[in-house]
Structures are given as C-alpha cells and as structure tokens.
Amino acid sequence: MNQALRDEVRKLFETEKVKSVLGYRQHPLTGEVTPVIIKSADEADQLIFDKRCVYNLSRAVLADMDGPVGVVLKGCDGRALNMRITENDFPREHVVGIAVACQGVVDTATDDLSERCQRCHMRMSPIADVTIGDESAVGKPTKTRAEFVDEIRAMNPKQRATFWKDTFAPCTHCYACRQACPLCNCKVCITDKNNPQWIETSPKPSSNMMWHLIRAFHHAGRCVDCGECERACPEGIKMHLLDLCIAEDVEEMFGFVTGVEDGAQWQFLLYDPNDPDSWLGGPERG
Amino acid sequence: MADCKKVTEKALLEAIGNTGPIFAPDSDGHWEKFQGSGLPRVGTVRPKRPLRDLFTPPAREIARWKKHLSQPQLEPNLPSTEHGIVWGVRPCDARALKWLDEIFLAPPHVDVHYKARRDNLLLLGLACEPNDTCNCGLFDYGPDDPTEVDLMLHPVDDGFLAVVGSEKGRQFLEGVADAADESAPALRDGPKPTWWTGFPEPAALMDAFEHKVWDELQAGCMNCGACTLYCPTCQCFTIVDEAYKNEVRRLRVIDTCQHEAFTRMAGGHNPRTKFSSRLRQRILHKFSYIPERYDDKIGCTGCGRCIELCALRRNVFADLNEIKRQISEEASCGT
Ligand code: SF4
Ligand code: SF4
Ligand code: SF4
Ligand code: SF4
Ligand code: SF4
Numbered sequence: 001m002n003q004a005l006r007d008e009v010r011k012l013f014e015t016e017k018v019k020s021v022l023g024y025r026q027h028p029l030t031g032e033v034t035p036v037i038i039k040s041a042d043e044a045d046q047l048i049f050d051k052r053c054v055y056n057l058s059r060a061v062l063a064d065m066d067g068p069v070g071v072v073l074k075g076c077d078g079r080a081l082n083m084r085i086t087e088n089d090f091p092r093e094h095v096v097g098i099a100v101a102c103q104g105v106v107d108t109a110t111d112d113l114s115e116r117c118q119r120c121h122m123r124m125s126p127i128a129d130v131t132i133g134d135e136s137a138v139g140k141p142t143k144t145r146a147e148f149v150d151e152i153r154a155m156n157p158k159q160r161a162t163f164w165k166d167t168f169a170p171c172t173h174c175y176a177c178r179q180a181c182p183l184c185n186c187k188v189c190i191t192d193k194n195n196p197q198w199i200e201t202s203p204k205p206s207s208n209m210m211w212h213l214i215r216a217f218h219h220a221g222r223c224v225d226c227g228e229c230e231r232a233c234p235e236g237i238k239m240h241l242l243d244l245c246i247a248e249d250v251e252e253m254f255g256f257v258t259g260v261e262d263g264a265q266w267q268f269l270l271y272d273p274n275d276p277d278s279w280l281g282g283p284e285r286g
Numbered sequence: 287m288a289d290c291k292k293v294t295e296k297a298l299l300e301a302i303g304n305t306g307p308i309f310a311p312d313s314d315g316h317w318e319k320f321q322g323s324g325l326p327r328v329g330t331v332r333p334k335r336p337l338r339d340l341f342t343p344p345a346r347e348i349a350r351w352k353k354h355l356s357q358p359q360l361e362p363n364l365p366s367t368e369h370g371i372v373w374g375v376r377p378c379d380a381r382a383l384k385w386l387d388e389i390f391l392a393p394p395h396v397d398v399h400y401k402a403r404r405d406n407l408l409l410l411g412l413a414c415e416p417n418d419t420c421n422c423g424l425f426d427y428g429p430d431d432p433t434e435v436d437l438m439l440h441p442v443d444d445g446f447l448a449v450v451g452s453e454k455g456r457q458f459l460e461g462v463a464d465a466a467d468e469s470a471p472a473l474r475d476g477p478k479p480t481w482w483t484g485f486p487e488p489a490a491l492m493d494a495f496e497h498k499v500w501d502e503l504q505a506g507c508m509n510c511g512a513c514t515l516y517c518p519t520c521q522c523f524t525i526v527d528e529a530y531k532n533e534v535r536r537l538r539v540i541d542t543c544q545h546e547a548f549t550r551m552a553g554g555h556n557p558r559t560k561f562s563s564r565l566r567q568r569i570l571h572k573f574s575y576i577p578e579r580y581d582d583k584i585g586c587t588g589c590g591r592c593i594e595l596c597a598l599r600r601n602v603f604a605d606l607n608e609i610k611r612q613i614s615e616e617a618s619c620g621t
Binding site (some may be wrong): 037204 | 502505509511528546597600607
C-alpha cells in the first residue's frame with residue numbers, strides 16, 4: 001500500500017497534475033502519525049497509509065493553496081471533500097483525490113477499530129482521481145448507525161432534554177470540535193459573532209445548549225460521520241451523537257446520505273422557486 | 287542540603303485540617319475543592335487541567351450590576367480570603383505559576399484575585415512518575431524538584447518524605463506532629479526526547495518570522511486551541527458582559543491565539559488570517575518573545591499537555607528542532 005501510494009504521488013508530481021499533496025507520514029522524530037504537506041516528488045517517500053491515519057485531511061484543504069492539491073482520502077474524508085466542493089468552498093479542479101482502500105482506522109486510545117468505522121457504509125472516497133489498494137477488500141460495516149442512536153431516539157422529550165443537558169455539561173467552549181470539522185466551513189462562525197451574541201462566551205447550561213444545538217443543526221444533512229469532532233474534544237464529550245441522530249432523521253425523512261453522490265445538494269441548502277411549500281412563495285400545494 | 291522530614295499521613299492530615307480546605311485534581315483532571323475524607327487520590331503526573339485554574343480560572347466574574355436601573359450600582363467581585371492547601375502539585379505546574387507571577391503580580395496592575403490565591407494557598411507538591419509526554423528534563427529540572435512548591439512530598443511506606451521548598455513550607459512542616467529528620471531523596475533527572483538538539487536562539491526565531499517553515503508546519507495543525515487552553519503558562523483572556531435574569535455580569539474568560547477570532551478587530555480586519563500565522567504566534571510567544579522580554583524566562587515548562595491533548599499528535603519540541611534545523615542550514619549556506 002505505502003509503495004503504491006508513493007509511486008502514484010510521484011507520478012502526479014512528475015506529470016504536473018498536482019502542486020502539493022496532503023497526506024500522512026510517520027513523524028521522523030516522534031514516531032507519531034501526523035498530517036504532512038509535500039511539495040515535490042522527492043518527498044513522496046515519507047507518505048504512509050495505515051489504520052493509524054485517523055485525521056480527516058479534507059479539512060486541511062484551503063481555497064488559497066497553490067493548486068491543484070492532491071489529498072489522500074479515506075471514504076469519510078472523500079465524502080466531506082465532496083460536500084465542500086458542492087458548497088463552493090473551492091472548485092473540483094482544485095483537488096486531486098487520491099482514494100485509498102480503507103479497512104478502517106483505530107481509536108488511538110484503545111487500538112480497537114473506531115466506532116465510526118464499525119458503522120461506515122462507504123469506505124472508498126467518492127472523489128477518486130487515482131485509487132490505491134484493492135477496492136474489493138475494504139470490508140463491510142459490522143454495525144448500523146441506528147444501533148448507536150436508537151436508545152436516545154426512544155426517549156421521551158423530557159428524558160432527551162436531560163440526556164443532552166448532561167452530555168454537554170462539561171463543555172468549556174474551546175471549539176476544538178468546530179476546528180476539527182471539515183464542514184464547519186463558515187467564514188465567521190456564529191460563536192464568534194457578538195452583535196447580536198448568539199452564544200455566550202462563558203460555559204453554562206444555557207450557552208452550552210445553544211452552542212451544541214446550533215452546531216448540530218448546521219450539520220444536518222452535511223455531517224459525514226468522520227468522528228473528528230469527538231476525537232478532538234479535550235473533555236471527551238460525545239457531542240457527535242446528536243449529529244448521528246439527525247443524520248438518521250435526514251435519511252429516514254429525505255432519503256439523503258451526505259457526500260455520496262457528486263454534486264448532490266442537501267435539501268435545506270437549496271432554493272427552488274417551484275418548491276411546493278407555500279411559505280417559500282412558490283405555488284400552493286395542490 | 288534541603289531540609290527533609292518523614293511525616294505520617296495522619297499527622298499531615300491534621301496539620302492540613304488546621305490550615306483550611308484542600309484543593310486537588312478530581313478524577314476528570316479538573317482542580318476542585320476536595321469534598322471527600324482523608325487525602326485526595328490523584329494520578330502520577332499533572333492532571334488534565336493546569337494548576338493555574340485555581341489562581342486565574344477559565345471564567346471569573348469581575349463585577350455585576352442590576353439591569354434597567356438609571357444609575358447601575360456596580361458590585362465588584364472581591365478576592366477570596368480563604369486559606370487552603372493545594373494537593374498534588376507537580377513541578378511543571380508550580381514553575382508555570384512562577385512565570386504567571388510576572389504577568390499578574392507586576393505593578394502597577396496587580397491582579398488582586400490572583401495575588402490573594404498566591405498568598406493564601408500553600409502548594410504541596412507530589413513527586414511524579416513521568417509519562418511519555420513529560421518533558422521537564424528539557425528545562426533542567428525533574429519530577430521531584432522542590433524549588434517552586436512549598437513542600438515536595440515523596441510517598442513512602444505509611445507516610446511521606448517532605449522536602450522543604452520555601453519558608454512557608456518550612457513553617458507548615460514545623461506544625462506537623464512527630465516529624466523526624468531524614469536525608470532528602472536524590473533528585474531525579476526529568477525526561478527529555480532522545481532526538482533533542484536544543485532550543486533555537488530566541489533572536490533567531492524572531493528573525494525567522496517570514497520563514498517558509500511555518501507554512502510547512504501548517505498541515506499538522508487545525509488551530510483547535512487545546513494546546514493553549516490547557517497550557518499552564520498561557521494566560522490570554524477576553525472580557526465579556528453576559529446577561530442573566532435580572533442582572534449583567536462582566537466576566538474574564540480564557541481565550542486562545544489559536545482561534546481566528548482572537549485577533550479580529552472591530553470592522554473585520556484580522557492581522558492573523560492564516561493557520562500558520564497562528565501556530566507561529568504560539569511558538570514565538572513562548573520561545574522568543576518571552577525570553578527576549580523577561581530575562582531568563584521561558585513560556586513553557588515542558589509539562590507535555592499540549593502533546594498529550596493534540597488530536598493531530600503535534601509535538602512542539604519536534605517543531606522547534608525542525609525550525610532550528612532549517613534556520614541553521616540556511617545560515618551555514620550563507621543565504
Ligand atoms: S460533525 Fe463531526 S463527524 Fe460530522 S463531519 Fe464534522 S467532524 Fe466529522
Ligand atoms: S471540543 Fe468539547 S469542550 Fe470544546 S467546544 Fe467542543 S464539545 Fe465543548
Ligand atoms: S513534566 Fe515532569 S514535572 Fe511535569 S508531570 Fe511530568 S514528570 Fe512531573
Ligand atoms: S492542539 Fe494541536 S491541532 Fe490543536 S491548535 Fe494545538 S497544535 Fe494545533
Ligand atoms: S507549551 Fe506545552 S509543554 Fe510547554 S508548558 Fe505549555 S502545554 Fe506544557
């Protein structure tokens with residue numbers, strides 16, 4: 001896998017298909033797997049891909065980078081990149097997708113297959129200009145998303161309110177979850193707006209709830225379940241469960257799965273003058 | 287050389303009881319007033335949250351006033367006069383306080399809350415069992431350094447060896463019953479990475495402000511801020527007014543240079559728009575601006591929290607070595 005990856009990347013540089021490549025390497029000093037950006041074919045030999053490559057590199061693609069930018073992509077990363085392109089963060093030509101056959105990545109704390117990979121239904125990136133590894137060997141999910149959220153969805157509204165209040169209670173408003181998320185792509189985050197101030201700066205039950213509800217609604221139909229938000233949280237808060245509950249609703253009610261289909265827009269982001277719902281000013285529903 | 291006495295747990299607890307409540311890290315690594323009985327059980331290294339939380343908490347009220355009054359009456363939040371004991375202090379956290387003193391105790395703007403805590407809390411250190419992110423050895427001290435705590439305790443059978451770190455500590459130890467003189471345990475060296483080549487010169491770092499290395503390092507940082515919000519030496523804050531039912535409270539809340547909004551001005555201009563400019567600020571502030579401005583001080587104690595908490599497994603010391611390598615290679619090429 002590593003050799004094939006390095007060879008492909010070298011070729012991409014040599015044929016001038018990319019100006020830089022975002023990938024993973026084992027840090028020469030610390031031995032930790034970290035993201036790296038390389039700028040030439042000679043540097044390709046440091047690239048690796050294995051079960052320790054947890055980060056979602058689609059987050060690191062910036063519109064002002066010297067493109068095209070090659071990006072090593074797992075399935076979830078590719079879906080996030082697909083959403084970012086659909087949302088006009090940058091044009092499709094800005095990126096060259098280097099899709100790797102992902103067998104799942106581990107939870108760095110326990111070395112077990114991470115939760116998100118246990119329920120992952122799309123291990124190959126939909127953005128795949130080149131493909132590395134054996135696509136047919138990626139394996140199938142062993143769990144469904146529903147298994148993770150059924151218990152919460154079965155609660156009555158009061159129980160659910162308590163559950164979320166307790167879940168968010170340790171939040172310090174550090175916003176590491178926001179920084180980690182490839183789809184937290186607003187130019188100015190609502191947490192940073194202070195006129196009016198939607199989310200108060202200090203942590204307390206009201207502002208915690210405000211932040212987490214807004215965060216989850218902004219991700220409705222957009223979250224790709226890469227799990228990076230939860231992994232980044234220094235307080236170990238399981239805030240991503242709420243994204244999962246909403247993703248379950250979105251699929252049930254709208255049949256929409258994020259980032260799978262190229263260019264497919266999530267309904268909430270669309271404006272259609274022929275929308276059958278009258279409140280948008282369209283024709284009355286017949 | 288250092289004064290050292292053997293104390294029993296029972297006698298120590300009694301002396302603590304005469305001083306005031308105990309503050310210690312809880313099981314989530316947050317500094318709290320200890321509610322249990324006996325001595326708090328703590329881990330073997332620094333807890334998740336830095337010790338500064340007890341002295342300059344992440345959110346602290348400055349004042350409050352009632353809403354809708356034509357002449358609002360300001361009710362300032364007065365410093366606590368409570369005396370107490372801090373249990374489980376690690377040398378890296380204690381050193382960080384020494385640095386924070388430069389900020390919060392420097393006249394004319396002395397932070398009265400910070401000063402009250404510094405005056406009224408006694409720091410009882412606990413010798414650590416370093417983990418693989420601990421880097422105190424880089425700063426020439428180690429896991430049982432007594433210099434910045436009042437007493438450094440070494441757990442032994444049925445009690446502790448207590449090494450005196452300050453005059454306050456000596457006086458406290460005099461109040462512990464049945465303390466017997468002992469020879470102080472030898473100081474251990476602190477851990478440091480095998481690949482370490484030394485700190486870059488502060489002035490050379492400053493000269494490297496426009497260097498390409500910052501952009502190279504950028505891919506490995508998402509500016510999440512964990513490294514700064516949990517760092518014992520970081521001290522940045524913002525001031526906000528928040529509305530409650532009948533009143534407004536003015537709070538001082540922790541902030542971080544890693545976030546885009548930190549430097550955004552009214553009107554929208556932002557001098558630090560790039561990820562790389564923010565990670566550069568963190569490194570330059572700690573390892574160049576502070577040493578240049580404050581004699582022999584450095585904005586890091588090697589506690590390793592930033593390494594342990596970074597979701598991208600970044601290591602600030604590996605970054606420093608990489609920056610140093612690139613700077614010195616260029617110097618020797620004469621470019
Ligand atoms: S909300 Fe979390 S899981 Fe969803 S895309 Fe963002 S980082 Fe990934
Ligand atoms: S990362 Fe965790 S603590 Fe920080 S804002 Fe998100 S949920 Fe809160
Ligand atoms: S860095 Fe050193 S002083 Fe700090 S917890 Fe680790 S061993 Fe103790
Ligand atoms: S914790 Fe890591 S990713 Fe987050 S701001 Fe610090 S260096 Fe960057
Ligand atoms: S920079 Fe890192 S190692 Fe240094 S004091 Fe801060 S958290 Fe600890």
